[in-house]
Amino acid sequence: EAGVTQFPSHSVIEKGQTVTLRCDPISGHDNLYWYRRVMGKEIKFLLHFVKESKQDESGMPNNRFLAERTGGTYSTLKVQPAELEDSGVYFCASSQGRGAYSPLHFGNGTRLTVT
Amino acid sequence: AQSVTQLGSHVSVSEGALVLLRCNYSSSVPPYLFWYVQYPNQGLQLLLKYTSAATLVKGINGFEAEFKKSETSFHLTKPSAHMSDAAEYFCAVTGYSGGGADGLTFGKGTHLIIQP
Numbered sequence: 001e002a003g004v005t006q007f008p009s010h011s012v013i014e015k016g017q018t019v020t021l022r023c024d025p026i027s028g029h030d031n032l033y034w035y036r037r038v039m040g041k042e043i044k045f046l047l048h049f050v051k052e053s054k055q056d057e058s059g060m061p062n063n064r065f066l067a068e069r070t071g072g073t074y075s076t077l078k079v080q081p082a083e084l085e086d087s088g089v090y091f092c093a094s095s096q097g098r099g100a101y102s103p104l105h106f107g108n109g110t111r112l113t114v115t
Numbered sequence: 116a117q118s119v120t121q122l123g124s125h126v127s128v129s130e131g132a133l134v135l136l137r138c139n140y141s142s143s144v145p146p147y148l149f150w151y152v153q154y155p156n157q158g159l160q161l162l163l164k165y166t167s168a169a170t171l172v173k174g175i176n177g178f179e180a181e182f183k184k185s186e187t188s189f190h191l192t193k194p195s196a197h198m199s200d201a202a203e204y205f206c207a208v209t210g211y212s213g214g215g216a217d218g219l220t221f222g223k224g225t226h227l228i229i230q231p
Contacts, residue, residue, distance in 0.1 A: 035221075040223075042119075043205065043207075043221040045218030048218055056218060091159065093159075098217050099209070099217055100147035100149075100164060104159075105158075106159040106160070108156065109158060
């Protein structure tokens with residue numbers, strides 16, 4: 001089966017610009033998660049979709065971040081306007097079920113650099 | 116709330132030597148614990164997980180970890196390091212039990228360096 005796909009793999013933008021990251025989960029996986037790793041820090045949870053609904057968005061940093069999952073398939077994460085502190089690696093993960101008994105499958109991440 | 120502490124951002128061992136990566140957790144509910152590995156330019160891959168069954172958990176590539184509730188630890192070990200084990204390793208915890216949030220809380224990661 002195809003894994004979790006993230007696009008682009010790298011993005012370099014200027015402060016104030018807009019960037020949209022895309023994640024294609026494994027087909028049939030209802031659960032989709034976004035995580036972020038800022039340089040030198042932990043990987044932090046951003047939000048969780050179950051199908052097209054946001055189950056938990058407690059990790060979203062602020063209202064400059066907007067995540068969508070139209071139709072319950074792929075997801076996008078938009079940052080508008082981007083700030084320097086948004087630089088980091090953004091990971092997407094998907095799973096069939098929830099909790100510890102349903103393993104997360106991670107994409108390779110999108111490395112975002114804001115200059 | 117949960118938290119994870121990984122002791123040592125870099126651990127260096129000789130090829131063939133014992134690998135020990137330390138992880139201590141804090142959780143207000145019974146935890147589920149995980150070790151993930153990330154090879155360069157790749158996503159995170161699950162090595163093993165503890166889900167309240169056996170306290171000694173065996174994973175892929177010869178790794179294992181032991182859950183010790185009294186020490187709130189979940190250290191990762193491998194008897195004999197191989198060059199291909201060089202990667203970054205992450206310990207993670209969730210307290211999900213069927214309701215509410217189930218996002219993982221990660222440690223800062225440990226780079227494992229294998230000396231020839």
